[in-house]
Amino acid sequence: MSRELTRTLAAAIASVGVVGAMHAHAQSPSRPPDAGRGAVIAAQGVAPRVPACAQCHAFDGASEGSGAFPRIAGQSTYYLGKQMRDFASGVRTDAVMTPIGKALSTEEVADVAAYYATVASPFLPLKSGDPTLVKRGEQLAQIGDESKHLQSCDDCHGPGGAGEPPAIPYLAGQYAHYIAFQLQMWQRGFRKSSPDAMEYIAKRLDDRDVAAVAAYFQQARTATPPAQPKE
């Protein structure tokens, strides 16, 4: 096995402690996650029910930049695994992801999560958003807005939106369209994860503020992260 893959495998194994200790209602995987198998699922899917992740998310997890599909490279195994379980259970609903979530086994989810968590992936060169919107988004992200009863996004989403693994995803470098779409899903009650935090906050953002945080976070991270380390 290549040195790269050995390292990602080691990292994936190190994350088992997290995966294994997760919600009581999830079945524990019967073996340690295998990022190598995850790469295969990402590339080929699981016949006959599950299309290749790479078709939408790209093999490197950067998707294609339109925001129709989120960037998933480097999200924690915990978070990626939880999203799949949420699709399976109905906490999240999506015409494409829901059947995939239901079709993948616990082991397959862990494998794919291990793969995408550790893949190094560049940030695509995208058009910058409207500078006034980006500035407003930066304010909401780093400072908040007292009049709207909003704390800064970074309080939970980490330095510059880089995430607080394992449970809280990065926003920095996530696609604007996708961020906006998810906030709308919370506003309308279709996304039921972290309701006391995210539904509450989403409902206090008006359309302009949604566009602002989306535009800001898309351009908030420019340095290419290395393969996700676990230490």
Next chain:
Amino acid sequence: MADLTRRFMLKATGAIGASMLSAGGAAAGTRGSEAASPGGARVAAGASPSIYVFLNREEAAFIESAVARLIPADAKWPGALEAGVSNYIDKQLAGAWGAGERLYRSGPWRPGTPSQGYQLPFTPAELFRAALGAINRDLSQAGTPFARMSSEQQDGYLRRLESGEKNLGGVPSDVFFEHLWQCTVEGFFSDPVYGGNRSMVAWRMVGFPGAYASYYELVDQHGIHIDRAPTSLAEDANGHMIINPGIPAKSP
């Protein structure tokens, strides 16, 4: 030109410190360079050593050797010296705390009971200056500067200071030791923005995740092993750190 004697680089010590830093930081293998990394901003290995603005050469030599004994390096983890604690102490003494921020400084001055706490007129900067001067004079008369003693001799000397046996220019040595120890613990465990806890090695050692702290989803997963890299309040999304030891202690 007196200023120049206070501002200098301890190049040799800095190099040793930095190399021990990269050996000690467990996952340093992927981060030997200055590459940005998510969730774990690093002062690059081989980074500039401490530039002292308060401590003179002799004072710095004592402080560096003393903190290296108070929290030594071992095979697993760097110690206070490598973590930049002497830099932390220097910047604190040079700043508002050293000058007596938030210290009631009116006399009359009377020795109190232990329950009454600190009752000396010295600001922290004055206290360190007086004590370090007395220590360095004491040791140069005796022949061996602290930095050139063996580890056992250094520990023995620190224990004598700790016991209060000496009077250091008006500062009882146990009062000085208490200040030095407290500063060492602070410099080891405080946010790296203050110039110590380099690369958050102390936080990695105990498993403290740092300044970004949102745990609603994890708090009831009893016993979960958290293994993310710690985060400093001074880092951005690209892993760049801005060090600012001048943050005052007053409410926003």
Next chain:
Amino acid sequence: MAKRLKPVDVVTIGVGLTGSLMALELARAGLKVVGIERGAPRFTVPDFQSPAIHDELRFSIRKAMMQDNVKEAVTFRNAPDQSALPIRRWESFLPGTGLGGAFVHWNGQSFRFQVADFIYKTHIEQRYGKKILDPELTIQDWGVTYAELEPHYDRFEYLCGVSGKAGNIKGAIQPGGNPFEAPRARGYPTPPMKEPYFGALFREGAATLGYHPYPQPSANLSQPYTNAEGLTLQQCVFCGFCERYACEHFAKASPQTVILPVLLKNPNFELRTNCQVLRINLDSTGKKATGITYSDAAGAEVEQPADLVLITAFPLNNVRMLLLSGIGKPYDPKSGEGVVGRNYCYQTTGGATVFLDESINVNPFMASGANGTMIDDFGGDNFDHGPLGFIGGQYVGAIMTNGRPIEFHPTPPGTPKWGLGWKEAVARHYNHTVLLQQHGTSTASRLNYLDLDPTYRDAWGLPLLRMTFDFPENDIRMSQYVADKVVEIGHAMGAKTVIRGGTKRPYTTTVYQSTHNAGGAIMGDDPKTSVVNRYLQCWDVPNVFSIGASAFPQNGTYNYSMTIGALTYWALDAIKNKYLKAPGPLVHA
């Protein structure tokens, strides 16, 4: 010459918890209210945001939210035969400053007191006889009962959105709650907090010994909640930066989250910050206040005439303000005469350190200010003291609030104080250690009191407050008794090692214990033994009210913020419905 402003109806000295509650109700009643705050204005956004707020050195160690000792300190001695010296840096207790006061950086621990607390002297003497009391103790009844305060407790808890599980609703004991608590009309506004690992370990250990564990009531909320003012609190995220810090998430009840946005919009209210009140001015009879004099931010002296003066400045400052203004007769411990400064009390705290197996990840950094699991089996008078020879008690619990490493790096007995052995022990035990808390009664003694210092002054040239205090022997015996029980619980939790707690004399100002200073301007039925009547109105000057824990004749088992809120609403009720209609003494002794 001080510049004299146009008179207003009400002035509050301090705009913290009690000041803002008072100001809101009275402004709404149509009065012109001015709130004088010595500190700076500050709000959740931008001032309380992380990551800046999550700075242990700045806020925990350097005490950024606290009163600046350079300007104003307190002098201290253990006993009247010593010379008091300044507390040059805060450690044992941390008086806050700034808009919102200490209710910004408190821990959110939200208990009620018990029925017996308010009639303590009567209750103890009836149950045990006077002989159980050491001769120096000066416990008193409050002059108000729990039943009278119950609706005000309820109102304050519902203002704050307190998260908890009731243990006693109208006399019916509720499973899962505290069976020893005073009866409540209804449950808590929001459900209890999630229980961290240390709480679950404690609960299992305590239950095996037959005790009654329950979740600590918390003003760091378990879920979003909108109070009667239309203000919403968010859900606490267990960030581990609660006490000494402000909350970035709008999740901790504070004036900023539960009152101020409404108060600041009321046109009858005016806030003046960075203004230090120097004294309350009295007329030539000495029985009527004409207003206050303060020093503004630039140092100019300003006189603000007012019809009603409310001292809402934190217990120690309340007492000092009375002394500086010549309101009430200062207490003299030699003669036992006088009332202002009498019955100063503190809190008797401590606790055990429980070292667990290294396979148990406690994760202490995932914690909130009030997420504990506790037992009241040894609180107050919940157990028979007859054979024991002391009064009072402590609650016991696993109430860890943080894993901040400058403050928290426990090592077992025998660990060297520094060096390699220390470092290795810190690394080994950091994530596998639980702190247990004992927290309880502070009994009033004729030896413990507050007055003005003869020597040391503040930045405005006024005498500092002088504190004479040591733990009464009674409280030492009490705490040592409970300490043994705590060790048993530690072992029942599976400890490999337990370091026993328990309080010893002398009290020292050099180690943090609690900021629950109490007494000094106590309430009661008799002007010879109290400073304020049961409505917190000064006996000597009826248009001055002194609101806060300074009114407590002695301190109870529990953290006292809810009791302060209840007493404030109680006093407000009397002011609005009785005093304003007929200004003058509300109680004729």
